[in-house]
Amino acid sequence: MHNNKELKIWNKPIDLVVKVHAATEKEFKQFLGIAKNTSDGLQTQLIISNPFNLRAQKTLEPLSAENKEIQKMNYKLQFTIT
Numbered sequence: 001m002h003n004n005k006e007l008k009i010w011n012k013p014i015d016l017v018v019k020v021h022a023a024t025e026k027e028f029k030q031f032l033g034i035a036k037n038t039s040d041g042l043q044t045q046l047i048i049s050n051p052f053n054l055r056a057q058k059t060l061e062p063l064s065a066e067n068k069e070i071q072k073m074n075y076k077l078q079f080t081i082t
Contacts, residue, residue, distance in 0.1 A: 025081070032078045039071050 004010045046064045050057065 029078065029081060032074055032081075036071065036074050036078070039067055039074065042067050043071070 043064065046060050046067065050060055
């Protein structure tokens with residue numbers, strides 16, 4: 001009976017996954033930063049639209065709350081990744 005850990009066909013894919021993860025880790029952090037900036041921009045637009053009565057407050061509040069929840073999730077994910 002073969003030991004899987006000794007098989008090349010078992011080890012090569014694992015090595016590839018490790019290499020891909022290492023190569024994309026910095027890009028993923030950058031993506032999260034871009035997502036944060038986009039979310040901050042959206043929050044600003046929601047705040048700006050309120051004084052101009054572009055949308056009813058009852059419409060804006062749930063959108064703002066949902067955006068804030070996404071911002072918190074993004075923040076936690078950014079600092080979970082080392």
